[in-house]
Amino acid sequence: MTDLTTLYLGHTLVNPLIVSSSPVTRDLDLVKKAEDAGAAAFVLHSLFEEQIEAESLDLHHHLEAGTESFAEATSYFPDMRAYNTGPDGYLEQLRKVKAAVGVPVFASLNGTSVGGWVRYARLVQDAGADGVELNVYDIPTDPAASAQRVEDGLMELVRAVRREITVPLAVKxxxxxxxxxxxxxxxxDAGAAAAVLFNRFYQPDLNIDELDVVPHLKLSHSDELLTRLHWVGVAYGRVPIELAVTGGVHTARDVIKCVMAGASTAMLTSALIRHGVGYLSHILTDLRHWMAEKEYASVGQMRGALSLGKVPDPAAFERGNYMRVLRQGVGPSW
Structure with a gap:
């Protein structure tokens, strides 16, 4: 029997597939269907720093703008007034999801400063969260903010939250x-048990007629996986932190690549929006078939098989691949 179990944030999961932070987890029927289809865990939709501080009252307008351009997104991304129910509503939804499923449920806090994060990290823990994911959506725009300063601020946040809670902590x-x-x-070192690679930024477009900056929602595709695989493969076995991949996971082959690079789990949102939460069972079926064909008995046996830690000098290996690509070129014009 193929063993799909994996360890993540202190929990043994039945397989590597996690439903990542998204509006899917706002609907209890979808949550239950996803569990039936094979979801091993859920990351609840994010509680935003702006909600905690009761700021940015027009945030829903900016995040909603442009969704009409993408029919596939409109039915899954409601306006912010409906999506963000506020801190009390978030805690209530967390309790409901925990009561509805038998797999781990992780809370997601989205912000950039310590602020109310520490208090709400404790509250989501008390509401039953099996772990906390800090979704650090930080866009430094201050010319005086050095890379060191940005990273030091992140470490301060992680240490502050770690001191406040006892459940495992991941950083996206x-x-x-x-x-x-x-x-x-x-x-x-600051106390994170896992890192989630990588957050997807919703890049703005420019409306040159209306002189406006217009964000829009665009679902991911498998090509986006490459950056994630690169850094998971580089870090696996060299940094003692659990690694999860999010962004670009759409097929069983994508999941296999994540695991063989060194990831403990693969998180999905866009694939479920495109195909429905029942698609999880299709991915798991394909995963089992591939593992049986290749004679892998377990996910643990696969993990890290294609990581850069398998070579003596990862930097030299990377440069060698770079030169190899340049020598091969892309066509006759080279």
Whole structure:
């Protein structure tokens, strides 16, 4: 029998598939269907710092703008007034999801400063969260803010939250830090048990007719997985922190790549929005078939098989691959 179990944030999961932070977890029927289809855990939709501080009253307008351009997003991304029920509503939804499923449920806190995060980290723990994911959606725009200052602020936040809670802590990162492997080591030292790679920024477009900046929602695709695989593969076995992949996981082959790079889990949102939560069972079926065909008895046996830790000098290996790609070129014009 193929063993799909994996360890993440102190829990043994029945397989590596986690439903990541999204509006899916606002609907109890969808949550139950996802568990029936094979979801091993859930990350609840995020509680935003702006909700905690009761600021940015027009945030829903900016995040909602442009969704009409993407039919696939409109039915899953409600306006912020409906999506963000506020801190009390969030805690109540967490309790309901915990009562509805038998798998771990992790809370998600989305912000950039210590602020009310510490207090609400404790509250989500008390409401039953099996772990906390800090979704650090930070866009430094101050010319005086150095990379060191940004990273030090993140460590301060992680240490403050770690002191306040006893459940495991994960940090969801952007791909734009200057030295990701060093950052992961610092996060581990600060008290994080896991890192989630990487957050997807919703890049703004420019409306040149209305002179406006218009964010819009665009679902991910498998090509986005490459950056995640790169850094998971570099870090696995070299930094003692659990690694999860989010952004670009759509097929069983994507999940296999995540695990073989070194990830403990693979998180999905866009694939479930496109195909429905029942699609999880299709991924699991394909995963089992591939493992049986390749004679892998367990996910643990696969993990890290293609990580850079398998080579003596990862930096030299990376440069060698870079030169190899350049030599191969992309077509006759080269």
């Amino acid at each position: 990162l952007s791909p734009f830090y200057t030295a990701p492997v060093n950052l992961l080591a610092r996060l581990k």
